[in-house]
Amino acid sequence: MVTEELTPFLPLSPATLHILLSLAAEDRHGYGIMQEVARQSEGQYKLGPGTLYDNLQRLMNQGMVEEAARRSPQDDPRRRYYRLTKFGRGLLSAEIVRLEGVVREARHYLRAPAPRRAS
Amino acid sequence: MTRTLYRSLLWLHPPSFRRQFAGEMLWIFDEATAAEGPARLLFDGIASLARQWMVRCGVWKVFAGMLGALLQILPLAYLSHTRSDPARALPVPRTLDYYDLEFSRALALLILLLVCGVGFRACLSFNRRRS
Numbered sequence: 001m002v003t004e005e006l007t008p009f010l011p012l013s014p015a016t017l018h019i020l021l022s023l024a025a026e027d028r029h030g031y032g033i034m035q036e037v038a039r040q041s042e043g044q045y046k047l048g049p050g051t052l053y054d055n056l057q058r059l060m061n062q063g064m065v066e067e068a069a070r071r072s073p074q075d076d077p078r079r080r081y082y083r084l085t086k087f088g089r090g091l092l093s094a095e096i097v098r099l100e101g102v103v104r105e106a107r108h109y110l111r112a113p114a115p116r117r118a119s
Numbered sequence: 120m121t122r123t124l125y126r127s128l129l130w131l132h133p134p135s136f137r138r139q140f141a142g143e144m145l146w147i148f149d150e151a152t153a154a155e156g157p158a159r160l161l162f163d164g165i166a167s168l169a170r171q172w173m174v175r176c177g178v179w180k181v182f183a184g185m186l187g188a189l190l191q192i193l194p195l196a197y198l199s200h201t202r203s204d205p206a207r208a209l210p211v212p213r214t215l216d217y218y219d220l221e222f223s224r225a226l227a228l229l230i231l232l233l234v235c236g237v238g239f240r241a242c243l244s245f246n247r248r249r250s
Contacts, residue, residue, distance in 0.1 A: 030144075031150050034151070048159065049143075049160065049167075053136070053143070053144060054170055054175070078146040
């Protein structure tokens with residue numbers, strides 16, 4: 001059930017959906033997100049750093065993503081990790097439910113026989 | 120060479136975005152150049168630069184305002200120029216004399232300056248809020 005709080009953010013753009021999805025399993029740094037998005041889409045959707053950070057900035061401002069602690073002190077200081085917030089996870093779940101509905105509808109109509117042409 | 124170019128592109132981004140993400144973007148450029156190719160990353164950097172200034176910052180509103188004010192100034196400038204030369208004068212109504220045109224042009228120029236000032240002020244406060 002989609003709450004009123006989530007409605008204004010749906011549907012998600014492809015970039016937002018892929019970024020949130022890549023952060024659903026674990027915290028990742030920017031390059032890790034780019035690689036995970038390419039892997040999830042089997043190379044069909046590639047994010048550049050500009051697109052990634054433009055979206056990340058927006059998602060952080062909207063409270064869907066937040067910065068996470070570094071994994072080890074030996075990490076490159078330029079490398080920062082990001083994690084999904086509770087709100088971001090809820091939004092992703094709502095979007096997946098919405099997409100499931102779309103796929104169900106699409107399957108239903110694609111399976112149904114084509115209407116006969118009136119003679 | 121391409122790294123310097125990319126670094127310059129990052130430097131041209133709005134200050135708040137640059138402070139937050141430029142270091143990380145440069146790190147990704149270093150990591151991904153071999154796999155992705157520098158051309159794609161440079162193109163992405165240019166697109167990001169345009170998006171940050173034109174969409175996120177709202178500078179396009181200033182340009183639209185300037186264009187609107189210029190559209191008012193240029194015909195007035197042309198009219199006042201032709202009025203001073205009787206041979207090329209356009210049939211401007213007699214009630215509209217040279218001083219009216221000059222006053223209108225000064226007013227339009229003032230509007231242009233006001234639009235620019237307010238626009239840049241809005242952009243600066245927008246950047247401060249984001250940083």
